[in-house]
Amino acid sequence: MSGPKGDASWRLRERHRKIKEGLWQGALLLILVAVFGSFIFNVSANLSARNIHSGFDFLFERSGFEIGESLITFNSSEAYFKAFLAGLLNTIKVSVLSIITATVLGIIVGLMRLSKHPLIKFLGALHVEFYRNIPLLVQLLLVYLVITELLPDSFDPIHFGSWAVLSKAGFQFALPNDWHISFVITTVSFVVSWLALRAAFLKKSTGLVATASGFLGGVLISVLTWIICGFVFGWDKPEVQRFAIEGGGSLSPEFLALWFGLTFFTSAAIAEIFRAGFLAVPKGQWAAASALGMTKTEIISYIVFPQALKLAVPPLASQYMNLTKNSSLAVVVGYPDLVSIGNSTINLNGQALEVIVIIMSVFLTLNLITAVLMNWLNAKVTRGTNGS
Amino acid sequence: MKKILLSAVAAAAALSFSQAALAGAVLDKVKKDGVVVCGVNTAAPGFSNADSQGKWTGLDVDYCRALAAAVLGDATKVKFVPLSSPQRFSALQAGEIDVLARNTTWNLTRDASLGAVFVGTIYYDGQGFLVPKKLGVKSVNELNGATICVQSGTSSEPSVADYFKSHNMKYKAVVFDTTEATQGAFLSGRCQVYTTDMSDLAGARTKAANPDDYIILPEVISKEPLGPSVRRGDNEWFQICRWVLNALIEAEEYGITQENVDQVKKTSTNPNVQRLVGSGEDMGKLLGLDKDWSYRIVKQVGNYGESFEKNLGPKTPLALPRGVNNQWTKGGILYAPPVR
Numbered sequence: 001m002s003g004p005k006g007d008a009s010w011r012l013r014e015r016h017r018k019i020k021e022g023l024w025q026g027a028l029l030l031i032l033v034a035v036f037g038s039f040i041f042n043v044s045a046n047l048s049a050r051n052i053h054s055g056f057d058f059l060f061e062r063s064g065f066e067i068g069e070s071l072i073t074f075n076s077s078e079a080y081f082k083a084f085l086a087g088l089l090n091t092i093k094v095s096v097l098s099i100i101t102a103t104v105l106g107i108i109v110g111l112m113r114l115s116k117h118p119l120i121k122f123l124g125a126l127h128v129e130f131y132r133n134i135p136l137l138v139q140l141l142l143v144y145l146v147i148t149e150l151l152p153d154s155f156d157p158i159h160f161g162s163w164a165v166l167s168k169a170g171f172q173f174a175l176p177n178d179w180h181i182s183f184v185i186t187t188v189s190f191v192v193s194w195l196a197l198r199a200a201f202l203k204k205s206t207g208l209v210a211t212a213s214g215f216l217g218g219v220l221i222s223v224l225t226w227i228i229c230g231f232v233f234g235w236d237k238p239e240v241q242r243f244a245i246e247g248g249g250s251l252s253p254e255f256l257a258l259w260f261g262l263t264f265f266t267s268a269a270i271a272e273i274f275r276a277g278f279l280a281v282p283k284g285q286w287a288a289a290s291a292l293g294m295t296k297t298e299i300i301s302y303i304v305f306p307q308a309l310k311l312a313v314p315p316l317a318s319q320y321m322n323l324t325k326n327s328s329l330a331v332v333v334g335y336p337d338l339v340s341i342g343n344s345t346i347n348l349n350g351q352a353l354e355v356i357v358i359i360m361s362v363f364l365t366l367n368l369i370t371a372v373l374m375n376w377l378n379a380k381v382t383r384g385t386n387g388s
Numbered sequence: 389m390k391k392i393l394l395s396a397v398a399a400a401a402a403l404s405f406s407q408a409a410l411a412g413a414v415l416d417k418v419k420k421d422g423v424v425v426c427g428v429n430t431a432a433p434g435f436s437n438a439d440s441q442g443k444w445t446g447l448d449v450d451y452c453r454a455l456a457a458a459v460l461g462d463a464t465k466v467k468f469v470p471l472s473s474p475q476r477f478s479a480l481q482a483g484e485i486d487v488l489a490r491n492t493t494w495n496l497t498r499d500a501s502l503g504a505v506f507v508g509t510i511y512y513d514g515q516g517f518l519v520p521k522k523l524g525v526k527s528v529n530e531l532n533g534a535t536i537c538v539q540s541g542t543s544s545e546p547s548v549a550d551y552f553k554s555h556n557m558k559y560k561a562v563v564f565d566t567t568e569a570t571q572g573a574f575l576s577g578r579c580q581v582y583t584t585d586m587s588d589l590a591g592a593r594t595k596a597a598n599p600d601d602y603i604i605l606p607e608v609i610s611k612e613p614l615g616p617s618v619r620r621g622d623n624e625w626f627q628i629c630r631w632v633l634n635a636l637i638e639a640e641e642y643g644i645t646q647e648n649v650d651q652v653k654k655t656s657t658n659p660n661v662q663r664l665v666g667s668g669e670d671m672g673k674l675l676g677l678d679k680d681w682s683y684r685i686v687k688q689v690g691n692y693g694e695s696f697e698k699n700l701g702p703k704t705p706l707a708l709p710r711g712v713n714n715q716w717t718k719g720g721i722l723y724a725p726p727v728r
Contacts, residue, residue, distance in 0.1 A: 047503075049621050064546035066561040076549035148578040168577050169535065243523075243534040243580055244560065253578060254562065331540070334564045334573060340540065343474045343565060347541030350502035352478055 043353070058351050059084075065344055067336045069252050080345055087341035088362060094255060094337065095324045095366070098262040102323065103316075105263060106270025113275050124271065131268035136326055139265055144257035144333045151253075154245050165238050165245055172238035172250040174230070179249070182229035189225040194218030208309070209301050254335035258327065266323045273315045277308035309381045317374035321367045328363075338362060414486055414618075414625040415676055418459055423467050426452035427485035430470040431567055433591040434700045434708070435491040435511075435614075444468050448489035450695040451510060451616055453688070455487065455632050458681040463688035472566050473541035477502045480619050487629055489616040491585065493543040504617040507630040511615075512712045512721060514608035515547050516586040518593060521603055523580055528607040532557040537579035539563070539570045544584045547610045571595060585612045587700070587708060594705040628675050635682040637724035639664055639691035641715050646690040653683060663727055671727055682727065692722070 047054055059081040066076050070086035071093065112124030131139070148168055152158060157167030164173040176182040198214030205213075238248035251259075281304050289299040330337035342355045418424055428436035428448055436446040453463040469485050480488045481503040491513075492498070494506040517528055525531060528551075538545050540563045552559050562579050564570040571592045574582035582592060586608065593599045616633065618626050639645075642661050644652055653665040662668025666683035675681070689695065693715075700708040714720025 064549055065563075066549045066552075066559065068561045068563060076546070076553055145576075148573060148576040153577055241533065243531070246533070252562075331565045332569065334562045334569070336563060340563065340565070344540050344545060344563065347474055347477070348546060349497065350477060350481075 047353075054351070054353065056354055058345075058349050058354070061349070063345070064348060067341065068334070069250075069255065069336060083341050083345070084338065084358065087336060087338035090335065091324075091327055091330075091337040091339075091362075092366070094258050094262070094330070094335070095327050098259055098266065098323055098327070099320050101259070101263045102266040102270055102319075105267035107274055109267060109271035110274030110278070113271065114278055128268045128271050131264045132272075136261065136265045137329055137332060140257055140261040140329055140333050143261050144253065147253045147257055154243075155240065157240065157245065162237055164248075165240070167245065168253065169245055170250050170252040170256060172245050172248050174235045174237045175249040176226070176230040177233040177236050179236075182226060182233065185229055186222045186226045190218045190222035193221040206302050206306070208306050252335070254330070254333050257333045258330050258335050258337075261333075262323055262326060265326070266319055269319050269322075270316065273312050273319065274308065277310075277312035278304065280311050281307045306381065313374060313378045313381055317371060317378075320370050320374065324366055324370065325363060414622045415459070415628065418486055418625075422460060423465050424452060424456045424459065425467045425469060425484070425486045426455075427469050427471045427476055427479055427488040427490055428452070429490045429567070430472055432491055432588060433594060434587060434704065434706045436468070436470075436489070438468070438470070445699060447510060447695055447699045448491060448616070450689050450699070451489050451633065451636070452487065454636055454685040455629060457684040457688040458632050458635075458677055459628065461684060463684075473539055474565055476541075477504060480504050480617065483619065486625070487616055487618050491587065491614045492617060493585070493612045494615045494617070495543060498617070503620050505620050505626055506615045506617045507626060508633045509613040509615040510633060511587065511613075513585040513587050513612040513614050515544050515583060515610040515612055516589055516608055517605040518574070518582040518589045518602055519580060519605060520577075521601055525605070528605050528609065529555060529557070531559065531581060533559065534581050535560040535562060535579040536581040536583055537562050537564070537570050537574040538583055539567060540565045542584060543610070543612065548583050551609045585614070587614075587706070590706045590708055624676055628677065631675060631727065632681075632685065634724040635664060635685055635727055636689075636692045636695070637715075637722050638727055639682070639686045640693040641717065641724065644686050644691060646686060646694060649683065649686045660726065660728065669728075 044054070060079050062077055063080045063083045064076050065083075067074050067083060067086050069090070071089045072082070072086055074082055074086045109124050109127050112120050113128065115121055115124070151166060151168045154167040154169040157165040157169075159165055162174075164171065166172075194214045194217070196214075197217040198210045201210035201213050236248050238245045238250070285303055285307065286299060289303045294302070327337060328339040331340040331343060334340075339359055342359045346352045346355050426449075428444065428446070431437055432446065432448075434446055436444060436448045438444050449468070452466045452468070456465045457463040469479070471479055471485075471488075471490060476488055476490055476492065477498070479485050488504065489510075491511070493513075494509060498504055499506055517531070519525055519531075531552075536548060536559050538548060538561060545561075545563065548559070549561075559581075562573060564573060567588075570584075571582065573579060574592070575596055582589065584592075586604065589604050593602050593604070596602055616629060618629050642658070642664065644661065644664060649665060652661060653667050656662055656665065656667070659668055663671055664682045665686070666672075666680040670679040672678045672681040690698070696710065696713065697703075700706050710718075710720060712721045714722060716723040
């Protein structure tokens with residue numbers, strides 16, 4: 001036999017293999033570039049044939065439309081990018097709040113389904129099957145219909161003392177006068193009290209129980225702080241005026257419909273995720289814990305729930321991302337989220353491609369941030385195991 | 389390697405250029421397919437509305453039928469594609485429809501930058517406000533602070549913003565993407581005011597449980613000339629669509645109706661009338677059609693006045709007055725360029 005032998009022969013074969021693979025991949029890359037290149041070519045040729053301007057400079061032009069509700073001040077003489085920012089903040093607002101309420105409701109319903117009481121078990125199953133099987137769009141329209149048809153007009157609303165009113169125009173409530181400052185103070189007090197209580201509880205219980213108890217304590221303390229801020233700065237109470245109820249903060253029917261709709265819909269899926277996590281914990285854990293003399297609550301809090309969480313966190317990340325994407329259905333109930341603002345923009349200046357690219361990039365970014373946060377959470381709950 | 393790359397890119401470029409060149413052949417495509425694809429509204433009584441049997445009626449619908457009669461010889465050869473406001477221009481740009489007859493306002497932005505060109509005005513309208521009587525307002529200028537329902541993607545959205553801004557008034561906008569959702573929210577009481585073109589307001593009022601509970605405020609805050617549009621880039625199709633509209637209007641001017649068109653064709657000696665009924669000079673061949681193109685329009689669909697009467701006239705729930713939408717000889721502003 002001629003040619004290199006042994007190790008040298010193997011190295012030569014490896015080199016040839018790598019060259020061949022490189023050529024195939026290079027050819028594939030060329031084909032992809034050619035295909036995408038032809039798409040781009042075709043699109044820009046057709047756009048210029050129709051005299052449709054392209055480019056992102058429309059973002060600095062005057063928008064010309066009003067936005068029903070937004071966390072920042074906005075009026076029709078401001079630029080498009082500010083309108084998009086308002087829409088983005090609306091999307092984040094409804095997504096974050098819905099994620100929190102959907103998770104809480106989902107955990108409760110999941111535990112209901114695991115209970116031994118037949119009625120509670122049945123109610124849990126009913127909740128899951130009902131909200132999981134009806135399309136979200138239908139649910140949103142139903143909630144919106146109920147709110148706008150059944151609630152009274154804003155001339156004659158339901159009063160909760162002088163603190164809040166409920167009407168077709170939404171839920172309006174008293175706010176402290178300098179609510180931005182109060183919000184910052186409350187957030188700071190929430191974070192500080194959560195961490196402090198958690199540190200205190202850690203001396204007596206596991207990380208999970210300490211975090212949960214700290215969270216509840218933090219919520220209570222921040223509510224107290226908010227109320228104190230209100231009495232210190234003075235309250236801005238809602239009052240019935242000629243066309244609307246002025247004063248205070250408000251949750252519009254559009255926002256409420258989207259919030260409730262997303263919460264109930266996603267809570268059904270989250271309930272099933274938690275139930276699966278619970279059922280996956282081996283029965284031996286329960287047996288061993290009760291042999292050690294722990295009560296049912298102690299077993300769940302210290303042994304079973306932490307293990308269930310390991311299984312539940314990855315699918316939970318998908319559900320949160322689904323919720324964020326589902327919030328784009330806001331346009332059918334009239335909530336001015338990012339997609340709804342994008343729609344208005346496309347119709348006013350015809351820049352469909354640019355606006356859709358913006359919307360896609362924003363959702364991609366939001367979901368990537370969610371994924372990163374959930375991966376961090378996953379790492380925390382699987383600490384000490386080999387990540388499974 | 390380089391040769392493969394260069395030829396691949398060249399092939400892709402050649403493919404894409406051939407795509408752009410096909411854009412000028414709408415008439416050929418319509419004749420080949422044997423149907424005019426017409427983009428209309430999802431629910432606009434009087435302009436384009438489908439009843440429970442799926443039969444379409446309206447002023448825009450009649451225009452599409454006139455187009456089919458002129459081009460294909462049969463007014464029934466139309467395919468109606470209902471489109472919402474956000475979808476309509478994308479559908480036209482992409483070539484999914486041949487003509488957009490969807491009570492759409494003709495303005496500069498749409499003519500110049502959305503890839504559409506307007507063939508003319510079929511209905512001169514204006515933007516108005518619909519409020520419940522129990523609100524007790526008599527004029528738009530009293531609406532400071534009101535909640536207004538408006539549809540996304542219409543010209544009403546920026547118009548009302550401009551009007552309120554210039555009059556130093558504020559309002560809360562509730563914006564939906566379909567006509568049904570917007571009108572539903574207004575009728576359920578979510579908003580106190582509904583703003584859109586006056587003709588749409590009349591249609592919305594007919595949907596209320598008690599139409600007399602609502603009034604249309606007297607102010608008309610903008611000009612809304614509604615007209616059909618076609619995709620930019622095909623001049624031949626554009627001319628055909630424009631002159632079908634003009635023929636519809638001119639037929640009424642010369643008193644040619646669906647009933648008397650056959651008799652007029654036999655007996656008329658007026659050259660203007662003869663051109664319209666196909667017994668005089670052949671105007672059709674200049675457009676790429678045959679001699680009887682305008683005769684078929686009146687025979688199968690009727691003239692503009694008959695269409696208006698049937699869809700928007702006093703016998704319909706809308707009962708819109710002719711007003712400015714009358715012939716110039718009768719005090720209105722409909723003045724069709726002559727078919728000659």
